[in-house]
Amino acid sequence: METGPISDNTTEASPYGGASVIAFVNEKGGGAKTTSCVNLAAAFAQRGQKVLCIDLDPQANATTALGVSAERAIEREAHCLLTMPRFPLERAITNTQIANLDFIPASARLADCNKTLVMEVGREGRLRSKLRDFYRSVLTEKYDAILMDCPPSLDLLSINALTAATHMIVPVTTKFYALKGMALLGEMVATLHEQLGATVKLLGILVTMFDKKTALDVTIYRLLKEKIEGEFGDYVFSTMITKSVVVSEAEAGGLPVLLREPDSRAARAYKELADELVARLGREIGKTAVASRPLAAARAN
């Protein structure tokens, strides 16, 4: 069993005591952000790490996927955290049925944040300051990793996540539009680095819902990998998640596939991905803000 922060040990770069804060982003919906976020959170928790997952999508899919009821989500949710300056992170946290995995749920009213916060000073950094306060406090039990599920748009909720994050993972399907979305994201990350002092780094691009029996998927995967490697660098995770009906069945049942069908191919892939992620984080020692340059290069496209 592993314990301790999942991190690259670049403590000056991490305001969270070395813990990794990972945002799952892509402005396209349906690319398996939520699925990847909850299953990776479960995979880390199973390895013995203390994990916090935060649902930042008003559609509240991660909340459903982790079996947290709407009633529980109303009292403790990301909305309070973002709109109420004195609402501390620990008050929004609830437990889940999975050992080592805590959660901050979402509900539809999270969508109001985009309007409520629009006139507020420091609106982009709300989540970051709550996380910093949480890690500074001596009274709270700390997490080794925090995984944030973002909405399918680059709105104020995603901006809050990216401003707070140490890393981001971009899940993509093997579709031609995948690279277009990455260019937009690259632009936004560059702006956040320049204007808000964000330090988020690209951890990797995750190919999901891959169907190796479909010739088109195979072709697009090859093109996608070539293009990403050419423009961004060695960022595509070698683990890919194949298409499998057990994933959506498990989600509908309020439990990640990793726990419902632990021997399924998808569950094994997410466990493998957790290993790859830890290795990647380890490899990063000494590097800072590597993603801003290669990602910004996407602007030229």
Ligand SMILES: Nc1ncnc2c1ncn2[C@@H]1O[C@H](COP(=O)(O)OP(=O)(O)O)[C@@H](O)[C@H]1O
């Ligand atoms: N590997 C997979 N195989 C089959 N279906 C999947 C897989 N991953 C995700 N799905 C399904 O695809 C849909 C979109 O996934 P989701 O994680 O909600 O995407 P996003 O959060 O990016 O919008 C969901 O219904 C989910 O259950």
Ligand SMILES: [Mg+2]
């Ligand atoms: Mg989602």
